[in-house]
Amino acid sequence: MTATTAGPGTGTTRTDVPELRIDAVSLRFGGIQALDEVSFTVRPGTVHALIGPNGAGKSSCFNVISGLYRPTEGRVVLGETVLPELRPHRLAALGIGRSFQNIALSMHSTVLDNVMLGRHALTHGGFLSGGFRLPWTVREERRHAARAAEICAFLGLSHVVETPVGALPYGLAKRVDVARALAVEPRILLLDEPAAGLNAVETADMAATIVDLRAALDISVLLVEHDMGLVMGIADRVSVLDFGRLIADGPPAAVRRDPEVVKAYLGTGENGECPR
Amino acid sequence: MSETALATPEFSAAGRPAGRLRRRNWPAIIAWAVVLLILVLLPLYLPPGLLSAGQYVMVGAVGAIGLTLVFGQAGQLSLAHAFFLLVGGTAYSVLAGETTQAGAERIVGFGWPPLLALIGAVVITALFGLAFAPVAGRLKGIYLGIASLALVYIGFYLGRALPALTGGASSGRNPEPFSLFGFPFTNEGDIALFGVPLRQPERLWYLFLVVLVIGYLLAAGAMRGRVGRAWRAVRDHEAAAAAMGVNVLRAKAVAFAVSAAYAGLAGVLLVLWYGLLKPDESEFGNYGLNTSIAFLAMVLIGGLGSIPGAVAGALIVWGSQQILTLFAADLGLGTALSGFSPTVISLYVYGLAVIAVVLFEPGGLAAIGRNTVAALRGRRRSDMDSSGASGRRSAPPGKDGK
Numbered sequence: 264m265t266a267t268t269a270g271p272g273t274g275t276t277r278t279d280v281p282e283l284r285i286d287a288v289s290l291r292f293g294g295i296q297a298l299d300e301v302s303f304t305v306r307p308g309t310v311h312a313l314i315g316p317n318g319a320g321k322s323s324c325f326n327v328i329s330g331l332y333r334p335t336e337g338r339v340v341l342g343e344t345v346l347p348e349l350r351p352h353r354l355a356a357l358g359i360g361r362s363f364q365n366i367a368l369s370m371h372s373t374v375l376d377n378v379m380l381g382r383h384a385l386t387h388g389g390f391l392s393g394g395f396r397l398p399w400t401v402r403e404e405r406r407h408a409a410r411a412a413e414i415c416a417f418l419g420l421s422h423v424v425e426t427p428v429g430a431l432p433y434g435l436a437k438r439v440d441v442a443r444a445l446a447v448e449p450r451i452l453l454l455d456e457p458a459a460g461l462n463a464v465e466t467a468d469m470a471a472t473i474v475d476l477r478a479a480l481d482i483s484v485l486l487v488e489h490d491m492g493l494v495m496g497i498a499d500r501v502s503v504l505d506f507g508r509l510i511a512d513g514p515p516a517a518v519r520r521d522p523e524v525v526k527a528y529l530g531t532g533e534n535g536e537c538p539r
Numbered sequence: 540m541s542e543t544a545l546a547t548p549e550f551s552a553a554g555r556p557a558g559r560l561r562r563r564n565w566p567a568i569i570a571w572a573v574v575l576l577i578l579v580l581l582p583l584y585l586p587p588g589l590l591s592a593g594q595y596v597m598v599g600a601v602g603a604i605g606l607t608l609v610f611g612q613a614g615q616l617s618l619a620h621a622f623f624l625l626v627g628g629t630a631y632s633v634l635a636g637e638t639t640q641a642g643a644e645r646i647v648g649f650g651w652p653p654l655l656a657l658i659g660a661v662v663i664t665a666l667f668g669l670a671f672a673p674v675a676g677r678l679k680g681i682y683l684g685i686a687s688l689a690l691v692y693i694g695f696y697l698g699r700a701l702p703a704l705t706g707g708a709s710s711g712r713n714p715e716p717f718s719l720f721g722f723p724f725t726n727e728g729d730i731a732l733f734g735v736p737l738r739q740p741e742r743l744w745y746l747f748l749v750v751l752v753i754g755y756l757l758a759a760g761a762m763r764g765r766v767g768r769a770w771r772a773v774r775d776h777e778a779a780a781a782a783m784g785v786n787v788l789r790a791k792a793v794a795f796a797v798s799a800a801y802a803g804l805a806g807v808l809l810v811l812w813y814g815l816l817k818p819d820e821s822e823f824g825n826y827g828l829n830t831s832i833a834f835l836a837m838v839l840i841g842g843l844g845s846i847p848g849a850v851a852g853a854l855i856v857w858g859s860q861q862i863l864t865l866f867a868a869d870l871g872l873g874t875a876l877s878g879f880s881p882t883v884i885s886l887y888v889y890g891l892a893v894i895a896v897v898l899f900e901p902g903g904l905a906a907i908g909r910n911t912v913a914a915l916r917g918r919r920r921s922d923m924d925s926s927g928a929s930g931r932r933s934a935p936p937g938k939d940g941k
């Protein structure tokens with residue numbers, strides 16, 4: 264349980280971050296080949312970006328990793344463990360946290376309540392023990408709430424912990440989603456378009472946050488993002504999907520010059536921003 | 540993703556992490572103490588009719604808490620509440636009763652102590668709820684509602700088909716009166732409070748009150764913590780709930796079981812209140828669709844997911860029915876509206892209340908209560924609530940995972 268004690272900003276170095284290997288994964292929806300023998304590896308402690316045009320299969324890839332979709336072929340391996348298919352609730356305990364492309368929070372619950380959901384796999388107790396507020400449940404709850412508050416503070420959410428998420432501006436809600444994924448104490452953090460819909464300032468903030476949390480927690484980050492500026496600025500490695508196929512995989516500078524990538528993003532202009 | 544298309548699911552007071560970061564909320568504690576004191580003193584002053592009406596409302600409140608948990612908090616529509624009521628009442632009657640011979644029919648009983656029988660009945664009903672879980676895991680929204688409705692008709696059939704357990708639809712069976720460690724909840728023995736003798740009606744009132752308070756605190760405590768968060772996540776976004784470690788199928792199953800347990804408990808109280816377990820002879824009875832709908836009305840009027848709201852909803856729905864029955868003659872309803880029984884009229888009353896809630900305040904009485912408290916405290920909570928209701932609801936629905 265080093266994960267529960269290493270806080271953002273403590274600078275604890277951890278050695279338990281395994282690599283995440285996507286191994287020849289294919290996924291078909293009827294006639295659509297959403298993923299076609301995609302393979303890449305997220306190395307421990309790196310920020311790995313997964314990019315591609317709309318409908319390229321980025322979210323589908325996330326959903327396969329998260330166990331929400333069963334791949335038609337291939338497998339996902341975390342360290343030595345083959346990740347279970349269609350058992351998405353088991354992944355949090357394995358140290359995989361994720362955020363969603365479209366905000367998937369409980370709008371009527373407070374920020375802290377939403378972030379506390381991330382502690383689910385780390386805590387215990389059912390209806391009766393919670394209902395009777397047995398001393399150990401209360402103690403556990405308090406301990407984890409303190410940690411959740413810490414994570415909120417790290418994401419600049421301290422002033423809104425008691426606010427219902429529905430009352431927050433979009434930019435802050437996006438950060439709550441990331442905070443909740445972090446509350447899982449992940450060894451690998453999957454972020455699906457954390458900067459989608461954010462303005463330039465918020466996007467820069469988000470980029471800084473991702474860099475900071477990777478440094479503070481020493482975890483791997485797998486990032487789907489449309490914003491090329493953000494990706495090229497913070498990613499150690501970039502994989503590019505197009506129509507479900509992996510067309511490039513390498514350091515940002517090399518990927519940017521790859522002719523296939525340029526072709527896939529044709530018409531994007533010289534600023535490298537891909538079409539939305 | 541929310542299945543609760545009828546109204547906005549309410550974030551209940553129970554979901555607020557009060558006391559986690561803040562210190563004790565004294566005004567609220569004092570308010571609750573006053574309410575409790577009134578409820579303790581009330582039976583000393585109420586006439587028999589109102590006393591009985593109050594007991595009936597408390598029975599409804601216990602059941603409504605169960606429904607608001609599964610529907611409001613976990614997002615699973617259940618129309619099976621009346622069935623679980625019947626299961627609870629029957630289980631208690633069988634476990635606590637003695638085996639008797641009524642004509643040609645042998646009526647089975649185990650002769651357990653009533654407290655044990657009550658607990659057994661709750662457990663049995665919870666297991667019935669759990670048995671429904673595979674269906675609950677596969678269906679959503681109104682489809683789940685319709686499927687759960689099938690249970691009500693199964694209950695209607697079984698109630699008549701198993702007279703050995705239920706006593707049959709024509710005569711029913713008399714449940715063993717409740718007693719606690721030898722203290723009977725009947726007219727036996729002489730005890731008094733402030734000079735008022737406590738007979739069966741008063742004793743039952745206190746029994747129901749204690750059961751309601753325990754059920755209330757249990758629900759509120761659970762919804763405040765880990766289980767409540769998991770259920771709300773299942774309600775709002777299943778894929779996200781799973782990604783955070785919640786076993787969605789399991790959470791739905793437990794929610795159904797807990798809700799059934801509350802309904803079963805209400806079913807036990809109901810047979811104690813009637814002094815009779817009597818399966819329905821027609822579809823429109825104590826355990827029919829109309830009762831499931833009445834519970835639905837309670838939780839909608841109270842505000843989906845709100846536990847105090849469920850209690851208030853029970854007061855309006857079952858309270859109005861009892862009051863109309865009691866005062867039907869005084870109000871001239873018997874003659875002027877011949878053909879309309881008080882039960883039918885109360886149906887219109889709470890039907891209109893549901894429509895009013897849907898039109899004017901989807902958050903129900905709970906939202907009205909919260910806004911009032913906020914206004915009294917001069918806080919800007921109400922502004923926050925209203926912006927919360929309209930705020931980001933226009934965000935695109937999540938397509939991830941589903």
Ligand SMILES: Nc1ncnc2c1ncn2[C@@H]1O[C@H](COP(=O)(O)OP(=O)(O)OP(=O)(O)O)[C@@H](O)[C@H]1O
Nearest residue numbers: 292295297315316317318319320321322323324941
């Ligand atoms: N549940 C599903 N059923 C059928 N088709 C699906 C499903 N999920 C995704 N798809 C299809 O798979 C393809 C890849 O979709 P995916 O959401 O993974 O793309 P993406 O790269 O995340 O795109 P975006 O940038 O728009 O988020 C698309 O053609 C999409 O329509």
Ligand SMILES: [Mg+2]
Nearest residue numbers: 321322323364
């Ligand atoms: Mg996507």
